[in-house]
Amino acid sequence: MSDLFPPGFPTELVTTAFVVAKEAAWRPALAVRSVEWFGAHGYAVLGTELWLPKGASIQSLPCFQSVSRKNDELWDSFVARAATETSAYLRSFAHKFAQEGDVYVNVTWVNETEFLNLDVK
Secondary structure, X not given: OHHHOOOOOOHHHHHHOEEEOOEEEEOHHHHHHXXXXXXXXXXXXXXXXXXXXXXXXXXXXXXXXXXXXXXXXOHHHHHHHHHHHHHHHHHHOHHHHHHXXXXXXXXXXXXXXXXXOOOOO
């Protein structure tokens, strides 16, 4: 599982992650911490999705958020903006997450090389 996470990723966030099909999710407060770590270490958060665990599977709830890179936006600017926007989104929906029950926030992140290799059409 540790190969899913970037080098130096905090052990606490690795061990508390809910992982399904090479995707990671955390309780909302820890999701904010993971987003802040990604932003501070050069990883762009592309989006989040709310998961409700159902045994060994998940139910995806209709709470999505995404961040797109602007034309000519420098990588570091995109990383910082994505972390800021995503953290603000997660904090603003804390009440919604509490209403949904036992939820996790799936976080999708990439480094610059991975981003450049995405097949975006």
